[in-house]
Amino acid sequence: MNTTNINKFALFSLTRKHEIMLKLANKLVEKNYKIMCTKGTYNYLITNGVKAYLIEDILGIKSEYLKGKIKTINPLLHAMILADRENIEELNELQNLGLIDYVVVNFYELNFLNFENFLSSLDIGGRALINSAVKNFKYVTVATDEEDAANIIKELETLGTTSYELRKKLAIKAMEYLINYESKCYTFMNEVLADRFSFFLLLNEGKKLRYGENPHQRAYLFKYETDPEIFVEKISGEELSYNNLLDIDACIKILSEFEEKTCVIVKHTNPCAVYSNDKTSNVELFLKTYEAGSTSVYGGILAFNFTVDKELASLISNHFFDIIIAKDYEDSSLEILKKKRKTKIILCKNIGKRLNKAWILRTITNGILIQERDLHEITSDSLKIVSKRIPTEKEISDMIFAWKVVKHVNSNAIVVAKDKLTLGIGCGQTSRIDATKIALSKAGIKAKNAVLASDGFFPFRDSIDLAASYGISAIIEPGGSIRDKEVIEAANEHGISLVFTNIRCFKH
Template identity: 40%
Template sequence: MGIKRALVSVSDKTGIVEFCRELSSLGVEIISTGGTKNLLAQEGVPVIGISDVTGFPEILDGRVKTLHPAVHSGLLAIRDSEEHQRQMQELGLDYIDMVVVNLYPFQETIAKPDVEYEDAIENIDIGGPTMLRSAAKNHAFVSVVVDAADYGSVIEEIRGGGDTTLETRKRLAAKVFRHTAAYDTLISDYLSNVMGDPLPERFSVTYEKIQDLRYGENPHQKAAFYRKPLAPAGTLTTAEQLHGKELSYNNINDANAALQIVKEFDEPTVVAVKHMNPCGVGIGTNVLEAYQKAYNADPTSIFGGIVAANRTIDAPTADLLKEIFLEIILAPDFTPEALEILTKKKNIRLLKMGEFGSAKERQSTLAVTTIEGGMIVQESDVHSLDVADLKVVTDREPTEEELKQLLFGWKVVKHVKSNAIVLAADNMTVGVGAGQMNRVGSARIAVEQAGEKAKGAILASDAFFPMGDTVELAAKAGITAIIQPGGSIKDEESIKAANEHGIAMVFTGVRHFKH
């Protein structure tokens, strides 16, 4: 049949003049609206106004212009239906063979920090999605282009045969429905948030692909990396990779785990992560000291791991980092000297994150976990504690230094897979027990890892002690203070054991399960 008429109306005018000029040179009649029509006419591209097609003026400040039978019959008519042909002829209507539309910039509008509600609403496109959906539904006969990246290939097909192939029209139609679904999701999400309803009766999500990944958790699994349309700065989805191989699926998971831990701290902090659990966390007066503590926390497990810092990596720190095999180093930035040192290692991935912001200013987001046949959604765990929030439940109160270490351990243990136990001393982790089926099992692992460093250390537990055995184990290891949520029916058993061994214990009243 060939493409004879195209309706063009775009907000993002990138490449549109060149595309329409090519269409016109191939004998395609261009119909357009508003600013797009004015631009094409200004650039010398032959163009017909939409009012000349509908016989009706654009009204209500342009809100109504393409919502007309002359437009949608031209898009929706089934070309090989005798009845549709008869009706089109009787009414004097013409077919429209192509739609080129992109939508009002709703995402860009709501991304503005000072956006007004009325401005957001005004940037909800109505006519555009309607034309796109009409054309996409009738893709057996109509070509629909919503992405400027497709202009070139579409022109090549028309130039070669006068029309696009059915396969191309199907591909373009699928892209349209993905596009309009994402657009509607952004609108519903915005309005739900305005109304304070983050968990509505229907929950839609939309993400943009960043890249395909070589494979998933294992080589036989396909995978890709996606970003939320309004992803905040200081996240992996907005990071700048300065050096190294592409990130893998496991890299991304581990790096995100490291990033979430290091964001807990405002002091210079370095975190080492292996298999999504911290193997070493250290606070120092500077990034070098913090890294030395994180490394010394577990020199074995850090090998092949991910390191995250909340300060710029400098040359002295880079000199130490290059001495071991690491998958990723992520930090707000790297000095030129540090980059020169680290980029000599061909495969190490260096991620520049930008500034993280204050730990206390962290905002909760919605975390989505898929299950077979559905998903579960919850707020992210950004709960924090101060000394005033702690309840001392033992005869002995913790010393000022113990309180400091208890709060440090508490920030770390929330990021360790449950059942979780963290031992800490001198602003560094000395033992981590993760993911065991019982709490005393996690405690044994942490104590064994700490060895002599357990003496004088504190113990942090993500959930309460169901009995006193963990306290007894801690006492034998020389631990002097414990932080835990409390709330067990056997709390008194643990408190009694702590008093018998002179251990100070505080309750938080909050647990940090992480599954």
């Protein structure tokens, strides 16, 4: 049936408002649609020059109740969305109202501060709108974010309307948006009201990778956005492999610890070298980091939490790295780095940003393990000095730096550092003394007056004695061993400052 004589509407109800939504609204007005919306969205649109109408002005009846708790729960509104455009009886029933062909909606942000705040933030009408729009996607286009709006605008400009394929795609995406929202609600309510833990994970559109950890293994990448602000973009080079993605992730996590200008080199997800210094040049920062990890860095992953300039790029180009990651690149630096065809150049605009609270997943045979991301921070005030010798401010600063690094090293892990530069890293050892030997042997004579960090307590005094033989002046460790007294005695015998964090940072 021809619906050209029936009023055409687009319904906007937005919590998260973005400039592209204004562009979409204006584009729909150009296509002879009337924009109907809730009060907040109405004020936003008219303030920005979009011709819009309140829902109640279209329906001719009050649409908001209980101070806005109910805004879009109205049978007439949903009838305008759900009507079968090929059913004469249904169209005649809505002749004096019209049809809603576009539903543009996003929800209130959930507030998990406490249960009362959660209930107050719980969206009601928006969820119902999405269900109605999805149910009638054959005719109705639904949008929940800026990307959807951009895709709709593109088709309105080229086709004059939206295609069935786009409506189908957007309906699936809207249902995913709804499921994610509902799962968060269920998880929180289950935990608060029933004292049970549940976890939902929706994975789709897996991207096939070249191969897995080894060439004979298949692998896919699925989106699981814990930190959507940290966006990884490949500028040049081959497609990223499974191992590449793990190493990039390791760099992101390490750099999230540091506000100062920092360089890190990673190999097999472990740091080879880390250096933080706001006062030195970019070139000097790289050179010292490279030197600190010189025996391991070939073919590694190089990452910076700052912009790579031409001078730094020229220096980097003399060495082979599998991947280079930076917060940004000067155009002149990219011209240099792109010539290294075997090197993958990665842009990560927000690298260095503190990571969000999130659940971390790992699979085991017949199960999935999940734990909170380790975001615990230590400060000088939180440290417990257990030795006779009090550490200097510089030693404390270096110990905190070394602790930030050691928490990203596979256990058993030891880090030797001085002046916020790692000098030796011992990782993945089955005994702590072996990890200590590796870290100290790498540091060599540079270990004199350096600090040492351990991700777990020392079960015996042997590591302290060995550290003393290299001239280590201060040690940071969790404490908690049944032989803590012996370890403290060893530190006192050697005049070493020993501090406990009272928290460990194992990484398996």
